[in-house]
Amino acid sequence: MSGPAAWCAALLDPDREVPPGLSTWNGSDPAQRFTVYRNNVTVSLMEALAETFPVCQAMVGAPHFRDLARAFVRRHPPRSPVLARYGHGFADFIAECTLAAPWPYLPDLARLELACLDALHAADAQPLDPDALAAALGRPETLPSLRLGLHPSLATLGSPYAVVSLWAAHQGDGPAPAVNPDRPEQAWVLRRGRAVLVLPMSGGDCRFVRALQVGATLGEATATAAAAASDEDADAAGGFDLTRCLAVLLREQVLTGIT
């Protein structure tokens, strides 16, 4: 390793030699100055992670979170200059990291927090004109073959752990309610105006959205979600409520088009 690669490796790894060829204007020790720079880089990235994953930090405590964040920063430095989007891959990293083993729900909690960040920065989109929907409703025979356009911020998330409740418990100023984490939960994450919303939904509701997102028609997506829901145990949160799904899509202005 030489040149820029060696320089970058040394920037993230305190066990590496300071890159050769550094000089300082006043004759002070370049090794010491480089160490300061290395510390600033690492800490600024750790702080960015703490801002993106505040609930993860609250769940494990700041000292443990710093250990996780430092390990991630050194293994996975940013690939983009946009610091506000840093953190992709953090969930997969902590899923493999023995430091995080005491908190099995932590990877999915991180995925939820990252979904919120992605929703915040997703593109804007105009909501569907209600008249277009009324027109479609006037020709019910066309409904099964309709394709629904969805807001770019909409994402689904499911977990064998109660990460949606854990996340919600950390949003208010009041005391956090007790949450049993060993319970599957699912949510839709979306942005309305400037506010990111995390809406608890069923597994079937999430499958419905994912089918629509890959281009299924309304009829196909409904069949997919309903069939999968009926295959599961009734209490496995697999239920699918088409009316509720459509009402939420309309109320939160997530529908952006019909074709």
Place this chain on the structure above:
Amino acid sequence: MNHITTAAALAIALGTAMTIAAAPTSAADTGAKEKCFGVALKGQNDCKAGPGTSCAGTSTKDYQGDAWKLVPAGSCEQTAAPKSPTGHGQLAAFKEKA
């Protein structure tokens, strides 16, 4: 094909959903917000745009008069703000009373 995917079932679901979604909602439900100065605890002020931006969570004391938080529209001037001269949140930055 599953019975629920028939055109009639979809029409009923969509019609019901449109009725539910069109029901009148309060300002809090519609997501209308206003900037409210003087009501945020330290480090809890809004304008969050993700890490690397400078303004969110930067207030250094509770109820700082030039730090704001988004609150449901209409609720700001009903919210207690201990350091505000009016005793409540304000829609513009203010000088905190001693």
